[in-house]
Amino acid sequence: MRGVLPALPAGVRCERDGPLLRVVGHFRGFVIAPRDLGLSGAGLDRLIVRQRDYFAARGEAVEWKTRAHDRPGDLTDRLRAAGFVPGKPETVLIGHAADTAGEPVVPAGVTLRRVAEDADIRRIAVMESGVWGMDWRRLHGFLNGQIAAAPDDIAVLVAEADGQVVSAAWLVLSPGTVFAGLRGGTTVPAWRGRGIYRALIAARARLAVARGVEYLHVDASEDSAPTLRRLGFRAATTATPWIWTPGDS
Secondary structure, rough: OOOOOOOOOOEEEEEEEEEOEEEEOOOOOOOOOOEEEEEEEEEEEHHHHHHHHHHHHOOOOOEEEEEEOEEOOOOOHHHHHOOOOOOOOOEEEEEHHHOOOOOOOOOOOEEEEOOOOOOHHHHHHHHHHHHHOOOHHHHHHHHHHHHHHHHHHHHEEEEOOEEEEEEEEEEEOOOOOOOEEEEEEEEOHHOOOOHHHHHHHHHHHHHHHOOOOOOOEEEOOOHHHHHHHOOOEEEEEEEEEEEEEOOOO
């Protein structure tokens, strides 16, 4: 799936630099690499530094996500030497969409619905900001951009209680493949442990099956991975986001 990009929002572009794809124009840059870069030593160091310096000139952070089976084996050491800092490791999980699809079961007083209007996307972003302490405008702009670029390839769902967004998640389709990605899934602390996250998985899986998707993939945090495993998802590998931020090196 690496290198299979969704439709890019207005103002976002993809550039190739040797074996890499570089996505420019989001709130931070993204570097997408194949499993085997085909480079080593000084050549690999130059490639890494070139990405760092490119975004440094833009005054932007950049993320380079690695997987445990990437080559060469010293890639992460060289990223660290160039000033990239590892984020929390994730587990890449794969599941059969049809096995997960079902009637979502939510707690009393909670409703699920699909949203696409700006006001609802803003409410999602504000909820995420409150949970994670992030700048809500980044997620607001990102989701609005994806919806505008390809509204049929992203489905954003919210769980609401008493008129408040208590959880949100989205399904991202990859046309031309048999995969779709599960993204988001944040639930406000007071509503955790009540089955909302599981209900959002079931709802998104139903949408995926309706579109002919065979597999769902998730870069799962340590919090969500156990639920996904109980639903039959299997680990393919682990992933680590490596972040360079202006001023880190």
